[in-house]
Amino acid sequence: MSEAIVRPFGSADRGRLARIMNMSGRDARGPKNLVPLLLAAPLLLFMLAFYALPVVTMLMRSVSDPAWSLSHYAALPDDAVFQKVFLNTLYTSVIVTLGTLLLGYPVALALVRTRRWAPVILILILLPFWTSVLVRSYAWMVLMGRHGLINEALLAAGLLERPLRILNTPLATQIAMIHILLPYMILPIANALRQIDPSLARAASGLGATPWRTFRQVILPLSMPGVAAGVLLVFVLALGFYITPAMVGGPREITLSMLIAQQVDQLNWGYAATLSAVLLATALAIIAACYRLPGIGNAFRMNTR
Amino acid sequence: MAGAGRGASVSLTDLEKSYDRVAAVAGVSLDIRSGEFLTLLGPSGSGKTTTLMMIAGFEMPTAGDIAIDAESVVAMPPYRRNIGMVFQNYALFPHLTVAENIGFPLKQRGVAKAERAKLVGEALELVHLPGYGERYPRQLSGGQQQRVALARAIVFKPRLLLMDEPLGALDKQLRENLQLEMRRLHADLGITFIYVTHDQEEALTMSDRIAVMNEGLVAQVGRPEDLYDRPSSRFVAGFIGESNFLPAIVRGIEDDVVVAECDGALLRALCPGRMSPSPLAAGEKVMLTTRPERLRFADGAWHSPSSSGAPQNRLSVTVTEAVFAGERCRYMLQAGDGTAMVLKEPSSAAIRRRAVGEQAEIAWSVADTILV
Numbered sequence: 001m002s003e004a005i006v007r008p009f010g011s012a013d014r015g016r017l018a019r020i021m022n023m024s025g026r027d028a029r030g031p032k033n034l035v036p037l038l039l040a041a042p043l044l045l046f047m048l049a050f051y052a053l054p055v056v057t058m059l060m061r062s063v064s065d066p067a068w069s070l071s072h073y074a075a076l077p078d079d080a081v082f083q084k085v086f087l088n089t090l091y092t093s094v095i096v097t098l099g100t101l102l103l104g105y106p107v108a109l110a111l112v113r114t115r116r117w118a119p120v121i122l123i124l125i126l127l128p129f130w131t132s133v134l135v136r137s138y139a140w141m142v143l144m145g146r147h148g149l150i151n152e153a154l155l156a157a158g159l160l161e162r163p164l165r166i167l168n169t170p171l172a173t174q175i176a177m178i179h180i181l182l183p184y185m186i187l188p189i190a191n192a193l194r195q196i197d198p199s200l201a202r203a204a205s206g207l208g209a210t211p212w213r214t215f216r217q218v219i220l221p222l223s224m225p226g227v228a229a230g231v232l233l234v235f236v237l238a239l240g241f242y243i244t245p246a247m248v249g250g251p252r253e254i255t256l257s258m259l260i261a262q263q264v265d266q267l268n269w270g271y272a273a274t275l276s277a278v279l280l281a282t283a284l285a286i287i288a289a290c291y292r293l294p295g296i297g298n299a300f301r302m303n304t305r
Numbered sequence: 306m307a308g309a310g311r312g313a314s315v316s317l318t319d320l321e322k323s324y325d326r327v328a329a330v331a332g333v334s335l336d337i338r339s340g341e342f343l344t345l346l347g348p349s350g351s352g353k354t355t356t357l358m359m360i361a362g363f364e365m366p367t368a369g370d371i372a373i374d375a376e377s378v379v380a381m382p383p384y385r386r387n388i389g390m391v392f393q394n395y396a397l398f399p400h401l402t403v404a405e406n407i408g409f410p411l412k413q414r415g416v417a418k419a420e421r422a423k424l425v426g427e428a429l430e431l432v433h434l435p436g437y438g439e440r441y442p443r444q445l446s447g448g449q450q451q452r453v454a455l456a457r458a459i460v461f462k463p464r465l466l467l468m469d470e471p472l473g474a475l476d477k478q479l480r481e482n483l484q485l486e487m488r489r490l491h492a493d494l495g496i497t498f499i500y501v502t503h504d505q506e507e508a509l510t511m512s513d514r515i516a517v518m519n520e521g522l523v524a525q526v527g528r529p530e531d532l533y534d535r536p537s538s539r540f541v542a543g544f545i546g547e548s549n550f551l552p553a554i555v556r557g558i559e560d561d562v563v564v565a566e567c568d569g570a571l572l573r574a575l576c577p578g579r580m581s582p583s584p585l586a587a588g589e590k591v592m593l594t595t596r597p598e599r600l601r602f603a604d605g606a607w608h609s610p611s612s613s614g615a616p617q618n619r620l621s622v623t624v625t626e627a628v629f630a631g632e633r634c635r636y637m638l639q640a641g642d643g644t645a646m647v648l649k650e651p652s653s654a655a656i657r658r659r660a661v662g663e664q665a666e667i668a669w670s671v672a673d674t675i676l677v
Contacts, residue, residue, distance in 0.1 A: 208414055
């Protein structure tokens with residue numbers, strides 16, 4: 001039937017017909033660009049209603065509670081408590097980031113180097129990753145408590161006379177957070193290491209580089225995008241960490257997130273909102289700064305592959 | 306040979322490599338002379354690359370020995386072997402500039418910065434890339450990258466250069482260019498080259514000697530013309546160039562020539578593959594091989610007096626297919642016993658073309674007939 005329609009046209013006409021049909025096809029494709037948006041729309045609406053709106057409302061309180069003013073922000077430079085807590089938060093994040101980097105890099109290397117043990121290592125990394133932060137923090141309380149496993153073992157071995165105070169110290173926070181955030185460091189680094197052409201290490205070795213020099217001059221520089229991605233992830237996550245420092249950390253060396261919780265408890269909504277805005281701004285500033293570094297954007301893009 | 310003695314000699318003795326009890330290299334013995342351009346040629350899976358990787362030190366042999374200048378290197382890690390290596394995928398360090406890439410082996414050897422810059426400059430001249438030092442590998446074309454890899458492999462003046470299908474990823478014209486350049490570099494440097502390829506044409510045009518590998522073993526070692534003219538096995542005859550195979554039955558032996566019957570005709574053949582023809586017995590079934598371009602129509606213009614003096618083999622055939630391919634004509638022939646053969650004839654307007662179905666007699670020199 002369609003043949004009967006096409007037949008009366010000459011070949012030139014047929015070309016024009018095809019072009020017209022193509023154009024109509026392109027027209028039909030125009031609204032198709034909306035399809036992904038429509039598919040995501042329910043979630044977008046959900047997030048807008050139950051996440052973005054409350055967050056914005058909450059942050060607005062930093063300038064509207066009790067009355068419209070910037071007084072909360074103006075007071076921050078002279079706020080000794082805030083400054084101590086803010087510095088402590090940054091310090092904890094730095095220690096945790098360094099700790100995860102030093103412990104995680106060799107594991108990432110092992111993960112990429114061994115074929116046989118890679119699945120085992122991956123499971124060991126991911127199993128705690130899938131376990132709730134709350135559960136893992138409780139586990140650390142059990143381990144590090146005054147009568148916890150660590151102290152009991154050391155006492156029994158005669159290495160200690162009195163139990164060590166580990167729980168409720170900054171050290172406890174750092175240990176537990178390093179443990180919980182390790183996967184965020186290992187996985188991006190392992191991903192970057194996996195992208196490195198294995199013949200490069202061979203080439204370096206063949207050209208006279210010892211294994212250590214091959215690592216220093218070839219593998220390490222080429223894994224830097226992964227390292228930067230891991231550092232960024234861990235640092236930003238550590239900045240806002242709440243449950244773990246609240247459960248195992250010290251009562252005096254509190255973090256910004258704990259201070260926010262305290263202020264909310266005391267119904268100081270305006271002050272709590274101001275602190276939240278500062279925390280959010282710090283995290284966003286660090287992410288923005290990192291994205292300016294060459295190769296980092298790539299590291300995240302590779303992750304999606 | 307120019308500069309002989311500057312290159313390392315390499316000696317492989319009963320070299321074996323197995324993965325999970327599957328042999329990739331099943332006992333290779335090979336002596337590579339100082340300053341030689343030797344090619345390991347074979348199909349994929351023949352063990353040629355594994356052999357090269359063992360010489361470089363990236364793979365540990367399961368058994369056997371590798372000696373460079375009569376010193377065993379089996380226990381020596383690759384970074385102490387002082388061997389230049391060029392990989393198929395170039396393996397340039399993407400985070401280093403061209404100059405830093407070429408300077409890499411010098412840096413490992415503690416060469417001072419000024420000296421390094423001078424040597425890198427010289428190496429870039431040698432591969433015709435002066436002024437490219439500050440670029441990054443990704444800013445270069447494939448051919449340029451391979452030149453940089455070559456410069457990096459020779460800048461520290463190794464006595465041995467290994468190349469693993471270095472031109473495999475390049476297009477044909479570039480490949481032919483670089484083939485010539487590698488020949489020139491080999492002549493200039495006087496060092497030993499061991500070259501791995503599956504491309505027989507590349508092997509024939511570049512090598513001093515070729516070691517043909519198959520199923521983990523060396524099938525034949527020799528100069529390109531030796532391999533082409535006197536293949537020692539059916540595999541070599543089939544892998545290098547095009548070959549006709551004629552099943553025949555041994556009827557007798559005259560000096561170093563075997564007389565065998567094929568389709569009722571008595572053919573004479575040389576048998577370089579066997580030390581002497583004596584172990585052959587009359588009545589034994591054998592295979593004769595000959596190259597398509599060495600067959601002639603016995604009544605044609607190309608059957609000229611120049612070759613009539615040499616001993617000839619003759620066979621009656623039927624033309625089953627005739628293809629004109631410009632510089633030559635290609636005929637598919639069939640002998641009376643059904644054996645298919647190919648004949649290539651240089652084309653000329655003066656030569657009568659054969660028609661399909663035509664009966665003809667073909668002739669070729671006994672020297673071009675090999676028992677495999």
